[in-house]
Amino acid sequence: MLRVALSLFVEQGYHGASMRDIASRAGVSVSAAYHYFPSKADMLRTIMVRVTEDLIADLEAARDGAGADPATRLAAVARAHVLLHTRRQDESFVGNSELRSLSPVDRRKVVALRDRVGQVFKDIVAEGCRRGVFSQPYSAETVRAILTMCTAVAGWYRANGPDRPETVAERYAALALRLVGAMEFDSTFPRSGKVAARVAR
């Protein structure tokens, strides 16, 4: 049911897709649809909360598995962020286009979850700046740049295109390190995908 709602929101927008449309495409009656979800708003909130909670879990796991070095951590969370966005493109699209359609209470909830996503990146960048391994004079802006470029992958990535999700994720990890001034390309990088982080003076 949620999957059907999601694809209709992608095709026609939240306001363009009625509960009747959703029920009809799911092959159930409208009253059966209301049995599962009290409202269309409930579906939208569930879709947006779920994907953002999954993203937070992925990011925290990537960060915690990466050890203490800020460059390794930043590469790991950038990679995780990109990977999720190559897999859940529809949810990402709806998440970006339909924040307006949530009730104020639901919107606050989703925005609070997104702030946690941002905080994972902010903490790592702040730690890297504190240790002097990143050289970044305006880190709030840089964190936003990293997040938006990694999120935008959902908009253009094609599963049947030339690049595997892991390849794209690896490249974005390198780009994120460049943005914080921590990256130096290993001469073998384009082939081996190896990221060499350098300690900036």
Added chain:
Amino acid sequence: MLRVALSLFVEQGYHGASMRDIASRAGVSVSAAYHYFPSKADMLRTIMVRVTEDLIADLEAARDGAGADPATRLAAVARAHVLLHTRRQDESFVGNSELRSLSPVDRRKVVALRDRVGQVFKDIVAEGCRRGVFSQPYSAETVRAILTMCTAVAGWYRANGPDRPETVAERYAALALRLVGAMEFDSTFPRSGKVAARVAR
């Protein structure tokens, strides 16, 4: 009329806003609305084509005013891209969320215009790589990263927030140079906003 259509598309989505809603908010009759625009689809296409053509004009003017140095050129077009997206946030939102709602013919037209936007950046990055002043092993991805982070400014920029559009534009110009491996921060950078581009070995 287009301004009213734009704000309704932002609030409710293209499919959620009817020609009747648009006419009513514009304070005209539905038949008067159809006098100006043969269809709602026509409004959407006009909105999207106009902002993209204006963007191309801004980018080309910035590029041509920047001389031949690829780093100066890239900084100039990144700045121009960000400036337009701080000014035309609604059009950018609709441009990103309603590409799906265009007819196939209109979509091809808008996509072709967007390809021209991308081409401005691609040509500059390619030239910088050719001259050895950028060190970027996968430039298509990097160009996309630059474009998406600069476009996303439309989503979060607040005119009543702490930063002037020019400040944000200057920072993104520096971030774009970092992404292509051409940037070195001048120690006075955060205060003076001066961009020091370095010739990579």
